[in-house]
Amino acid sequence: TEILDQDFHIEEAMEWPVLDLKLGQVSGLALDPEDNLVVFHRGDRVWDENSFDSKFVYQQRGLGPIEQNTILVLNPSNAKLLHSTGKSLFYLPHGLSVDKNGNYWVTDVALHQVFKLGANDKEPLLILGVALQPGSDKNHFCQPTDVAVDPITGSIYVSDGYCNSRIIQFSPNGLYVMQWGEETSPGRSRPGQFCIPHSLALIPDLSQLCVADRENARIQCFRLETGEFTREIKHTAFGRELFAVSYVPGGLLFAVNGMPYPGEAESVQGFVMNFSTGEIIDTFMPLRKSFEMPHDIVASEDGRVFVGDVHAKAVWKFVSAEKMEHRSV
Numbered sequence: 001t002e003i004l005d006q007d008f009h010i011e012e013a014m015e016w017p018v019l020d021l022k023l024g025q026v027s028g029l030a031l032d033p034e035d036n037l038v039v040f041h042r043g044d045r046v047w048d049e050n051s052f053d054s055k056f057v058y059q060q061r062g063l064g065p066i067e068q069n070t071i072l073v074l075n076p077s078n079a080k081l082l083h084s085t086g087k088s089l090f091y092l093p094h095g096l097s098v099d100k101n102g103n104y105w106v107t108d109v110a111l112h113q114v115f116k117l118g119a120n121d122k123e124p125l126l127i128l129g130v131a132l133q134p135g136s137d138k139n140h141f142c143q144p145t146d147v148a149v150d151p152i153t154g155s156i157y158v159s160d161g162y163c164n165s166r167i168i169q170f171s172p173n174g175l176y177v178m179q180w181g182e183e184t185s186p187g188r189s190r191p192g193q194f195c196i197p198h199s200l201a202l203i204p205d206l207s208q209l210c211v212a213d214r215e216n217a218r219i220q221c222f223r224l225e226t227g228e229f230t231r232e233i234k235h236t237a238f239g240r241e242l243f244a245v246s247y248v249p250g251g252l253l254f255a256v257n258g259m260p261y262p263g264e265a266e267s268v269q270g271f272v273m274n275f276s277t278g279e280i281i282d283t284f285m286p287l288r289k290s291f292e293m294p295h296d297i298v299a300s301e302d303g304r305v306f307v308g309d310v311h312a313k314a315v316w317k318f319v320s321a322e323k324m325e326h327r328s329v
């Protein structure tokens with residue numbers, strides 16, 4: 001049987017210089033193979049109501065790509081800048097993941113593209129999608145939100161997107177393999193239906209992919225090989241929106257939700273869940289500044305959790321008193 005860590009507790013790491021980090025809108029977080037924190041941010045660019053027209057075409061391409069380095073590699077203990085890259089490439093950064101070889105995989109919702117970048121190369125190693133052209137066929141995305149790479153098979157999974165409702169699998173060299181998912185039918189959301197598939201957590205040891213189904217305020221998980229629905233994790237505490245999800249080997253799932261609608265009770269916060277039961281075993285919020293639109297979350301096996309916020313333009317670090325595994329007896 002599993003003994004739930006009832007004494008599991010997570011709190012803000014006060015040595016992390018959250019007030020001194022000069023960041024733009026933080027859209028994506030990941031940990032690289034050395035457990036350094038990788039931040040994907042928008043520099044001086046913002047995503048607001050004027051960024052897209054009604055056909056999801058980006059309206060500010062005249063501004064050119066963001067000149068600042070949009071990918072920052074920080075020391076996970078003191079936030080010291082170790083490395084930066086990704087300048088003059090992106091218009092609206094969104095999702096970020098780092099594969100086992102240290103390559104950066106990102107999505108850009110303005111370009112409607114997915115990029116694979118080598119840790120030190122300037123030229124992308126792979127680009128999926130057609131620049132600035134939204135669409136929903138095998139070669140076009142519509143505001144793709146996240147990308148994850150299976151460390152065992154090399155398969156690429158893309159959550160597509162704000163203006164599509166699907167997960168697409170590509171082969172390791174970027175060939176379309178299959179897709180699943182459909183728009184949520186009004187009134188009720190069935191398994192396999194999405195309303196903004198917003199963030200991906202790949203669980204290689206269980207060969208599953210979990211998706212933050214943002215506006216349905218739930219997590220849905222699927223078999224990697226077939227896209228078959230396996231389970232839903234949903235709690236009233238999530239409120240109206242569930243933005244991001246992250247898995248830690250050993251069985252913990254982390255998530256962040258959205259701000260409550262006016263008059264509603266559920267606060268914006270982080271969640272720690274037991275992956276196998278789906279139960280919430282802890283919740284957390286920062287002590288310094290406060291969550292505004294927590295947009296991504298990443299957790300490491302040694303008990304560190306980072307949350308990035310697009311409106312607060314901040315990254316917080318949290319630590320758990322416990323190690324991140326479940327004791328089973």
Ligand SMILES: O=C(N[C@@H](O)C(=O)O)c1ccccc1
Nearest residue numbers: 025027047048049094295310
């Ligand atoms: O959700 C939005 N943005 C975030 O997800 C984000 O990635 O910035 C958004 C919605 C409407 C207008 C403008 C931005």
